[in-house]
Structures are given as C-alpha cells and as structure tokens.
Amino acid sequence: MSEEALDEPALPAERHRKRFVPTGLLARALLIIVLPLVIVQMVSAYVFFERHWGDVGRRLALGVAGDIAFLVAALQELPEGPELAWLFRRSAYDKQVFAQLLPTDSLPETPPISALSPLDRMLDRTLRERLFHPYRFDAHSDPERVTVWVKIPQGVLVATVPVKRLYSSSIYVFLLWSVGTSLLLLAIAIYFLTRQVRPIRRLAIAAELFGKGVTVADFKPEGAAEVRQAARAFLEMRERIRRQISQRTEMLAGVSHDLRTPLTRMRLELAMLPESDATRNLRNDIAEMEHMLTEYLDFARGEGGEATQLVDLGELVGEVVEAAQRNGADVALVAPAEATVSVRPNALKRALTNLVENAVRYGRHVWIEAGRDADGFHVTVDDDGPGVPTEQREAVFKPFFRLDQSRNMATGGVGLGLSIARDIARAHGGDITLDKAPGGGLRTILRLPG
Incomplete structure (x- = not known):
C-alpha cells in the first residue's frame, strides 16, 4: 500500500484537529x-x-x-x-x-x-x-x-x-492561592506575549501594504532579535525591489524614447510624401508600433507611484462606460448609488478600461454591474462574444498571450490588457477571474477588498 493511501484516512482527523487549534500566534x-x-x-x-x-x-x-x-x-x-x-x-x-x-x-x-x-x-x-x-x-x-x-x-x-x-x-487557601497565582501568571504572559507579537503584526501589515503599492514610512525594526532580523531583511528586500523596478522603468523609458525618435522622423517624412496606399499602410504600421511601445512601457512601469484615494466606485466605472459609449460601443451599466472604496483612481480606471475594451472588441453588447457583497467590492463585465475556453482562462492573463495567433492588432491587441488589469487588481489586494457569461460570452469579474 502506498504512503498516499496510508495518509488519506488521517486527513479528516487532521482537519478536525485544526478546527480547535488557534490560528493566531x-x-x-x-x-x-x-x-x-x-x-x-x-x-x-x-x-x-x-x-x-x-x-x-x-x-x-x-x-x-x-x-x-x-x-x-x-x-x-x-x-x-x-x-x-x-x-x-x-x-x-x-x-x-x-x-x-x-x-x-x-x-x-x-x-x-x-x-x-x-x-x-x-x-x-x-x-x-x-x-x-x-x-x-x-x-x-x-x-x-x-x-x-x-x-x-x-x-x-x-x-x-x-x-x-x-x-x-x-x-479555601489552596483555591485562592492556585487561582490567584494562575491569573497572575496568565496576566504576565499576556502582557509580554502581546508586546512580542505586536512587532510581528506590524511587519505583516507593512509587507501587505508594500504588496499593494502603499509605503509605510514609519516602519522600523523592533521587538525580539529574530523579529528585528526579519524586519531588516524586509526593508532590504523592499529597497532592492524598488531599485530594480526603477532601473527597469528607466531602461524601458530610454528604449521607448530611442525608438520613438526614428518613428517620429518616419512620420514626418511620410507627411511630406504624396498620399497613396503605400503611405497609408506605412502610417498605420507606425501608429501600431507606437501603440505597442506605449503598452509595453505601461506594463513595465505599472501604476505604483499613485497615491490611494477614496472614490465612488459607481462614478469611476461610469466614466469608463461613457468613454466607451462615445466610441460607439453598446455598453449598459448597473451601479450602486454609493460605494466608496480606497484605490488608486488612475490605475483602477486603466484596469476597467482594459476590461471594457476587451469586451467591446469581441462582443456586440456589453453589460457591466458594480456593487458590494460580503467579500468586498466587485465589477462584473459580461459580453456576448465567443468567450474563452475553460482551459485557457488563466493563460490569457500571461503577458503577450493572445488567443488570436495572427498577432493582428485589429483582432487581438498586444496581449497585455488583461495582464495589466490583473496586476492592478492584485496590487489593490483583489483579483480578476474569468467565467462564462449568462449570454454565452465571457464574464470578467474584478474584485476589491471591502
């Protein structure tokens, strides 16, 4: 009999034991x-x-x-x-x-x-x-x-x-002595353990906020030697990550600038040539390359430098819907009267725009519903397009992945829209998942913590 088979009967007992074991330190x-x-x-x-x-x-x-x-x-x-x-x-x-x-x-x-x-x-x-x-x-x-x-x-x-x-x-002397000493020892233990756990909680909060792009300025190592060592390691790791992101962004910005310069010259030279099918095709190619450069740079740079603000989720989604409707898209919105959420507005607006543009690209009609539930805030985008096969719903979030392998910008884009949107959602502590829409198309659900 294999070890896996021997371990299987112990799983329910293990789950039963964990129900009675506290989770907090x-x-x-x-x-x-x-x-x-x-x-x-x-x-x-x-x-x-x-x-x-x-x-x-x-x-x-x-x-x-x-x-x-x-x-x-x-x-x-x-x-x-x-x-x-x-x-x-x-x-x-x-x-x-x-x-x-x-x-x-x-x-x-x-x-x-x-x-x-x-x-x-x-x-x-x-x-x-x-x-x-x-x-x-x-x-x-x-x-x-x-x-x-x-x-x-x-x-x-x-x-x-x-x-x-x-x-x-x-x-009675024994009872008073036993209960009294036990309560005294318990009070002393709670006092010292609380002081030891507090720095660990602060470290966990600082790490969570850093993962969401929020800087904790007053965080400093404190507590026991092991906790201070972990806090110093976190600070060093945070600085290394910031330095790497800054270096990557600066490098890509320089590459983008260097590539835009010859593209600008090409655009000026095309403007001086007589209008023809060839010049129009070249002008479209240049616009496509500039769009790709912008997408690459935005994906690499992210929106981490923006400060969080309290905004109305319904109004933010409404602005994205109005922009899509001005471009001729058939988009319907159902939003709550008031749903205030702490987010980076420009970043979240970009994520919502990518989701709506993705739905408009593949479907004729788009339905958007925003609201709040027991798990926090959510924005649901449904379309009546072809949808995404179940086995590829996670793959579409990979950078540069496209269901349309022709690499045609008109049909598949660059392949970064959903990647950027999920990165922004996760930076806020949420996520984006895909499902099948009631009408047979794709349902995209963006969730944010409440």
Whole structure:
C-alpha cells in the first residue's frame, strides 16, 4: 500500500484537529502556556483534594462522630436531671455540638445520602464506625449546620454541628492561592506575549501594504532579535525591489524614447510624401508600433507611484462606460448609488478600461454591474462574444498571450490588457477571474477588498 493511501484516512482527523487549534500566534503562544498550567493545576487539585478528604476530612468527621458517640455513651450512664443539662451545656460550649434528647422512638425522614457528596460519604462512614445505634443525618437542608439523629433506649438524641467543623480552611487557601497565582501568571504572559507579537503584526501589515503599492514610512525594526532580523531583511528586500523596478522603468523609458525618435522622423517624412496606399499602410504600421511601445512601457512601469484615494466606485466605472459609449460601443451599466472604496483612481480606471475594451472588441453588447457583497467590492463585465475556453482562462492573463495567433492588432491587441488589469487588481489586494457569461460570452469579474 502506498504512503498516499496510508495518509488519506488521517486527513479528516487532521482537519478536525485544526478546527480547535488557534490560528493566531498570540493565541497559540497562550495555549502553550495556559494548557500545561491548567493541567498542572488540575492534577494538583485532584491530589490535594484526594489527600485532603482522605486524611484531614476523615479526621474532622471522626472528631464529630466521636463527640456524638461520647454523648450517646454518657446518656446511657448519666441519669436525667442536672447532670444531663450540664453535659449538654459543656458539649455546646466546648465541642460546638448542640444536643437535646427527644422523647420519641422513631427517626425522622431525611434526604438520601448523595454518592456525589464527599461530606455525605465521609460522615456516613465515620458514624457507622463510631455509633452502634440506628442513626440518620441531614447535611443539606441547612447550609450552615449538620444534624444527626441517633436512636437510643431513652429516645432520640438530636445533635447539631456547624458545617465548618467538617471543613478545613486550607481548602479555601489552596483555591485562592492556585487561582490567584494562575491569573497572575496568565496576566504576565499576556502582557509580554502581546508586546512580542505586536512587532510581528506590524511587519505583516507593512509587507501587505508594500504588496499593494502603499509605503509605510514609519516602519522600523523592533521587538525580539529574530523579529528585528526579519524586519531588516524586509526593508532590504523592499529597497532592492524598488531599485530594480526603477532601473527597469528607466531602461524601458530610454528604449521607448530611442525608438520613438526614428518613428517620429518616419512620420514626418511620410507627411511630406504624396498620399497613396503605400503611405497609408506605412502610417498605420507606425501608429501600431507606437501603440505597442506605449503598452509595453505601461506594463513595465505599472501604476505604483499613485497615491490611494477614496472614490465612488459607481462614478469611476461610469466614466469608463461613457468613454466607451462615445466610441460607439453598446455598453449598459448597473451601479450602486454609493460605494466608496480606497484605490488608486488612475490605475483602477486603466484596469476597467482594459476590461471594457476587451469586451467591446469581441462582443456586440456589453453589460457591466458594480456593487458590494460580503467579500468586498466587485465589477462584473459580461459580453456576448465567443468567450474563452475553460482551459485557457488563466493563460490569457500571461503577458503577450493572445488567443488570436495572427498577432493582428485589429483582432487581438498586444496581449497585455488583461495582464495589466490583473496586476492592478492584485496590487489593490483583489483579483480578476474569468467565467462564462449568462449570454454565452465571457464574464470578467474584478474584485476589491471591502
């Protein structure tokens, strides 16, 4: 049997385990500290209470049972009269056993002995050891007293004992000490762990914002040595990336400038020649080359230098739709009355323009819907064109990829429109996906975080 087959049954258990494991670093660190602490406290409490009720609790119960047994023995020896009253007074004063003799020959009905009550079990065991007469007791009717009835030849002896005689104050001292120290250790752990996790959160936020093209000016390494090392590595990486992007953009700008110069001369020379089919074809070729240079440069440069602003998504999409309609495109728009989103307006407008132009190029009718849902903002562009095969829906986002392999600008463009649009969407923390439109064409969905 293969290793994959052996691992398959463990997958549901692994998923079940992950459901109960915290995902955050602070929660996991606290779990590492709190879980052993709770286990130690539970074991300590179990051992303490077992020893306490086994030794101290038994001794206290034996003391109460012994005092009652002494009264029973004394009642059988002493006659009724002053001696009996003196015995009851001394018992109440010295032993805190408040006794009286009832002239009856039947024991009262009392609550049954609870198997879950350590007091009931211990008191019943010790009374059975010390008394040789029928008895009953009630430890629940009065929360401050325990009453014991013993049937003797003279009647029924009723002995009432304070509950505190059967409990040791060490229980409460132990509980206060255990809970107090645990809470104190937990508070100290939370304080120091929070201070250790905060720099990691700031590093994560700075990295996320940098991925979206937003610069965090006040970010600096702090925290533990390992966290500071990671922060310094991030700052160095950020500077290297910026330097590489700047060098690439400057190089492409220079190449674009160098190529535009001979193209401009060619355009001027064509303007001086008589109009003919040849000159018109050459003029179209030059325009196509200039358009390709502009697309290449825009793709390489991106829109990272633009600052983010709060804009109305419906208005921004409306401007793109109006521009397409002015060019004769059949575009319908459904947009919310108000949907404010923090974006780089020019960059997002360029991405939307590329999506609309792509839909207009392949379809006769285009429907656009913008709005907000549980996942954030979205803009859906549907057309009635031929669509894109499922197996090629990711490939069309690759730079210079075109479904039309003829490289004809009129039918396929340069092959950078969707690439630029997805790069802009992802720089905002969103994405662009493709699907089948209800009318059979292509549905393009641009999503932005809410």
